Amino acid sequence: MSQVNSFGSKDTLTVGGTDYEVFRVDSVPGYEKLPFSLKVLLENLLRTEDGKNVTRSQIEALGSWVPTAEPDTEIQFTPARVVMQDFTGVPCIVDLATMREAVANLGGDPKKINPLAPAEMVIDHSVIADLFGTENAFERNVEIEYERNGERYQFLRWGQTAFDDFKVVPPGTGIVHQVNIEYLARATMTRTVDGVLQAYPDTCVGTDSHTTMVNGLGVLGWGVGGIEAEAAMLGQPVSMLIPKVVGFKLSGEIPMGVTATDVVLTITQMLRKHGVVGKFVEFYGEGVAAVPLANRATIGNMSPEFGSTAAMFPIDDVTLDYLRLTGRSEEQVALVESYSKLQKLWHDASVEPSFSEYLELDLGTVVPSIAGPKRPQDRVELSKAKSQFEVDLGAYAETTTRVDEALEGTFPASDPVGTTAQDENWSDAPVVTSPSPAHASNPAAVTTADGETFTIDHGAVAIAAITSCTNTSNPSVMLAAGLLARNASKKGLKSKPWVKTTLAPGSKVVTDYYEKAGLNGYLEDLGFYLVGYGCTTCIGNSGPLEDEISQAVQDNDLAVTAVLSGNRNFEGRINPDVKMNYLASPPLVIAYALAGSMNFDFETDALGQDQDGNDVFLADIWPDAAEVQATIDSSIDTEMFTHEYAGVFDGDERWRSLPTPTGSTFEWDEKSTYVRKPPYFDGMTMETTPVSDIVGARVLAKLGDSVTTDHISPAGNIKADSPAGRYLDEHGIARADYNSYGSRRGNHEVMIRGTFANIRLKNQLLDGVEGGYTRDFTTADGEQSFIYDASQHYQEAGTPLVIFGGKEYGSGSSRDWAAKGTSLLGVKAVITESFERIHRSNLIGMGVVPLQFPAGESWASLGLDGTEIVSIAGLEELNSGTTPKTVRVTAVPSEHSPEGKQPIEFDAVVRIDTPGEADYYRNGGILQYVLRSLV
Structure with missing residues (x-):
């Protein structure tokens, strides 16, 4: 509640005979030019003004906001x-x-x-x-x-x-x-x-x-x-x-x-x-x-x-x-x-x-568009999807060749597929990744458990998933998908047998209006049966492919695809067998299930034949927009929502019958592998420990651009031959019961072991290796090791760790474990070219300092190879109540560095952007700060 009311903003609003206290934004000069979102922030400050955390000057700064100015005014936003x-x-x-x-x-x-x-x-x-x-x-x-x-x-x-x-x-x-x-x-x-x-x-x-x-x-x-x-x-x-x-x-x-x-x-x-x-x-x-x-x-x-x-x-x-x-x-x-x-x-x-x-x-x-094969912003017009797939396939199917050879459609007799101009010291012809169809092909015969036989190749659609909050909340695309399924089913079309087809709506209302519109049966005719109400494929909960298909993909190193109506398609995220992932509307998900391949042109390739043997094209079954709207109007009503949400917190009989512990503090079960007491407050006192400079650190990972929190944070299935798998084995968990990292987020021991363990992570301390590996410089030869195992050796030796990164470090989901895991691995600083907002903030919240290379510089341009011993001086200035703009980073050669390597020094920008963040860092993290404040 506002205790100060400097602008006299407090007023009364009466609606339907009820009086409400309100804090009017029109009491602040300049409010009228503010965008909607900043007016919301302005009200927030007026209502929470206390003269200390929220001050008159903050409110005035918002009222006099200069749109083109670089953000430099800190405010304290209190979410409802x-x-x-x-x-x-x-x-x-x-x-x-x-x-x-x-x-x-x-x-x-x-x-x-x-x-x-x-x-x-x-x-x-x-x-x-x-x-x-x-x-x-x-x-x-x-x-x-x-x-x-x-x-x-x-x-x-x-x-x-x-x-x-x-x-x-x-x-x-x-x-x-x-x-x-x-x-x-x-x-x-x-x-x-x-x-x-x-x-x-x-x-x-x-x-x-x-x-x-x-x-x-x-x-x-x-x-x-x-x-x-x-x-x-x-x-x-x-x-x-x-x-x-x-x-x-x-x-x-x-x-x-x-x-x-x-x-x-x-x-x-x-x-x-x-x-x-x-x-x-x-x-x-x-x-x-x-x-x-x-x-x-x-x-x-x-x-x-x-x-x-x-x-x-x-x-x-x-x-x-x-x-x-x-x-x-x-x-x-x-x-x-x-x-x-x-x-x-x-x-x-x-x-x-x-x-x-x-x-x-x-x-x-x-x-009409799709996006892929690995980023949501990589939009491809549907009419160009087939040709773009052929270009992109080269990066996944090892069919790179020279332009002149690709045009001829032949390889030199002495050259195995997969060699490049650089490998063979060929001419200066540019290297391309657009293999001709002859060289893109790598067919594999599959016989399923029920005796069905077919052939799959690069580009085969292994997963077609109507999933994720992005689209399943939208009746226009969900009913368009249902109507497309109806039209396809009436033509006698079927999804290809190698496609895993799933329907996971965002709420029960969706299946209510499918039923009222009479579309459930048609969706099921094409294999799109309800699999759950939740976030499935988009977060890696796509479930396994059929064993025979999975084996064929792995044995033949096929670049198969997933098409999903979601918002995330990063590498390694959707399914471990699927290399290329595409975002698409729900009706296009169904269309690709019918096509069975990304190597498909909807304008010229038929989806199949109808009962009379006539070719059926996507245009023949695409629903009319007027019919979609008419179906929305006739199939969705308020009663569906009031019925489905009437007992939304009650749950089914399974939920209601769960044995529930009691008491104000939780009784931890030492045998649990799901929920364990984390170590964040072990040994904590009311007094803060002074910030110290970082001395004698080693580099745990040297990473490139666009390393996302999906690369950093544990996600997806737990592999048997991983540190997390070993941990579960040691605790008596059968491999079939490993579950996913997401389900075990309440156990820090599992999560630390899965940090930086993404199968597509490229730690450039190693050559040609993908996955959660690094060089362990506690060994004489700096041998290859799991990142978790190396971090344990460093912590046993009392050696702090740093990470080098590139541009847009930490983009992707806002996952706390990307920061928690980094901190618990013993990382004290992350030095990159640029950070994503949430991850940078979370690192500070876990006591890890985010630093940036000087403008225009990178670890590569500075000559850092990751074998150095790194020290960071100037952080101790935080103890005086101020935040240094830069700190001095010194990287000196180690016994693992190339002969003749020279020391490297540079000033790194400190990305502790607000006084509040500085307080969190001084306290060792945001949780410690809050706890001390409350006590």
Whole structure:
């Protein structure tokens, strides 16, 4: 509650006979030119002004915001609530449980550790598509999910009873972001403070980067690390700089045959190319009113793929209509409308706010598209997908050759496939990766367990998945997929037998409207049976391919593909057997299941023949936009939402019958391999330990550009021959029960062992090696070792560690374990060319200092090879209460360095960007800072 009210902003709003205390943004000079998102921040500061953490000068700085100025003013943003999914949420609750014990050990009251802002978790990341293509796939997958995750779910049930204002949406309900927009989001919040009822904008932070989906509902929110989410739950504001805001003007209308997915892939490519990291994006203009709420949510969802912090749509009549459709009360809708209009948060297309930068898209220019094979921003027009696949295949199928040889379609008789011009000292002809079809082919015969025989090759679609929050919340693309399936089925078409077909909607409402529209049966005819309500393929929970197909892929080193309606397609993420991954709309997912290959041109290649033997092309079965809209209008109603969400926190009989521990502190089970007490507070005292310089460090990894948190953070299946697999073996866990890293996020021992263990990680301390390996310089020869094993040897020797990286280090999901694992491996500093926002912040939150090479320099340009002994001087300046702009890095040759190597020195930029972050670093991390503050 505001204790100062410097601007006299406190007022009363009466709606439907109820009075609400509000803090008016129009009390601050300059408010009228601010974008929607900054008005939300302005209200936040007015309401929380206390003269200490939130001051008059911060509010004035926001009112006098200069759009083109580089962000330099720190503000303290207090989110209204926190949303979590279970992969990233479980460690949050584990840490809160651990903090309760630490508070008690320091002489405080354990119950002080309690969410002070509403916290809601949706268990959506644990279901795996083990079974598919059968009518009982959903039921069996849920049963298996409970068998694998019983310990975690019992722990979460304890948390729901032990912590106030913490609610859990049980398994089998939906995806967190879809549940958020359909039920959890309020648009306008209310609470009683000192006996007075307040109204204020709904804002949130979430432990999943796609929290931005709720931006489509006019709710300002974004993904943070679990570390920051815990602090927000405990009443700590999010320290941030007033950002730049990119205005994105929408005009025109989506053409026939183009989907919302095509629009969002186009916007993703545009904004990633423009550069919006650390910025807000805000959509405006006459075209906004024509964008349905589901499309707005689809666009907002992809904000992490653009790189922006948030991707906002303002509140308008479209917002209100969606709130009504999804079952919000008329009282709530009336409050949202009245409050938004009072606070100038209502969209007025005739008023153009000031923006830092401007982009524009005529929706009429968008064409059908996919994105891949490894990044969401790599958009490919569908009409060019086959030719682009042939180009991209070269990087995955080892068919690189010279331009002149490729044109002739032959290799020299003496040259094996896979040699390059450089290998053979050929001419200076450029090397290309566009093999002719003759050399791209590598067919493998497969006979399945039920006796079916077929041949697969490079480009075969091994997985076709309608999955992920991005699209499953959008009836236009989901019903388009259902209608396409109907049309295909009536023509007698079938999905190819090697395609794993899965349907994982974001909420039960989707299957309700499929049923009402009469489309379930047609989807099932093509193999798209329900496998679960949750985030499956997009996060690597695609489940295994059939054994025979998997074996053929591995034996023949086939570059097979996955097509999914998701938001993430990074290397090594979707399935260990699948090298190339493509994002596509739900109807195109079905189309590719029918085609069976990425090496396919929908304009000229037939999908199959109908009952009369006539060729059937995609254009013949693509549903008409008018029919899609008519189906939406006739198949979706408010009752579906009110029915499905009536008992959303209750769960099924499995959930309700779980044995639930009691008590304010958790009784840790030393035998558990799922939930263990982490070491963050071991030996902690009330006094901070002074910051010290880093001396005598070794390089654990030397990495290139675009190393994502998916490369760093443990994810996917646990391999038997990995350190994590060894740990589980030692603890008596059968290989069949390893489960995934995500399911074991509450056990730091497993997670440390899986950090930097991605099968596609390229640590350039080693030549030609992929995976979680490094050189262990504690050995005489600096021999190859697992990263975890080497880190243990370094820590035993008391040797600190550093990591060298390239550009955009840490982009990808906002995963706390990418930072926690880095810290627990003994890494003290990460030195890169540039950082992604969330990961940089999370590193500080775990006591790791993020540093950048001098502008224009890299480890390569400076001559660093990773064999050096590294020291970093100047960090101790933090003890004086200031943050140094740069520190001196010295890298001297070691016994493992090449002969004649010289010492290298340079000034690295310290990326501790705000005073709040400096406080966290001085305390050894954000959790230690919060704990000391509460005690």
